Amino acid sequence: MGEIKADLYTTGEDGVFDLTILKGGADPTSLATAELSVMSAAELEQYAARTGKRYEALPSTAYTIDQPVVAFDGNTGYATRKVTLKTTVIQALLQDNPGKSFALPIVLVSQKDSVNAERNVVLLKPSVLVPILGYDESAKTLDVSAGKTEYELRLSLPFVSPWDFDATMEIDESAIPEGAVLIPTSEYEMSGEGKVTFKKGSRVSEPVKVVLKPSSDLLVGNRNVLPLRLTGTTIPGMKLPEKPFILTAEGYNQIPLTVDMLSTNAQEPSEGPIKDLIDGDPATYFHSAWSVGVSEPHYIEIALKEPIKRMAFKFQNRANANGKAQEIKVLGLTDSWEELETLTGGMPTGPGSIYSSKTIVSTKPFSKIRLVVMKTNGGTAPTFFNMAELYLYGK
The missing domain is CATH 2.60.120.260 (Galactose-binding domain-like)
Structure with missing residues (x-):
């Protein structure tokens, strides 16, 4: 099978990956036994000579393989096994060895049954990523001259989220741009009181609905803003944007009087x-x-x-x-x-x-x-x- 990218995240949890083992052959009712084994240094050297790809094997402290022995009876055609990569150990290893390419070289072997030699090797190549949470768009300007106006604010990740989690946003008055004024609390409503929800399997958060209910103060030419800053998440280790999201409400245009x-x-x-x-x-x-x-x-x-x-x-x-x-x-x-x-x-x-x-x-x-x-x-x-x-x- 070859190299498989294994993304780990600085969120305090290990990475779990499922490997699927298939039973083939002409007789689907036959019994078979195999084992997931980690290549020895000599085997990994031979693999490198054969493929032209050189790796450093992860140490045994960096992973576990759940139930490496796989036994097929006459009623099963496949099995899955979990491989857990230890994020903290691997992160330190990668930081201490920046020029090396580490992998977990797993080979499927059997003492009595034949194994497809072209599909019996998997190399899990880990990388440790910092989840960077961002705004779906960095700023938005709304025309509120027609009255009540709604906007749906979303956050995004650079990958499909493997977690259900929440983020929190707060008004950051220190980020009000020069010449702008803060929209008062009486002029808007924000769903969830600033809580943003992510669902597992999505790159984009559930929307936070901001409803502007402008009175005259928003209709007299001011640049009215809501500077919203992300302040935290329920999953640690995420990188938050340095700059806030700026929602600007523009009222009626000033009519120059002569x-x-x-x-x-x-x-x-x-x-x-x-x-x-x-x-x-x-x-x-x-x-x-x-x-x-x-x-x-x-x-x-x-x-x-x-x-x-x-x-x-x-x-x-x-x-x-x-x-x-x-x-x-x-x-x-x-x-x-x-x-x-x-x-x-x-x-x-x-x-x-x-x-x-x-x-x-x-x-x-x-x-x-x-x-x-x-x-x-x-x-x-x-x-x-x-x-x-x-x-x-x-x-």
């Missing part, structure tokens, strides 16, 4: 021009009319360059105490102006504070947006409000 896209029905003539909403300086601000009367609720209007169906927005308050929006009606221009959402609650009043809206969805694309302030911390519409910066996101 001055020509902005307008208002209530510009205060003495301060706060609307262009200051998008100048990137929170020290400047937009202020709606207080020195002149405007009979309808004050609003900011945005003319989009391309229609969208989903949006979120964020604003930063002016660094003072009054005129802070507390209720905003969001209108979208489709065939006509339609109310998309009325936002109440959660709008901060502190100087320089920031508000991020929820996702706002329309069944039809809209080309213009109005943010109509219905209430502030100082009164109800029509009344003035102010904002330092405004950001829009959408698809």
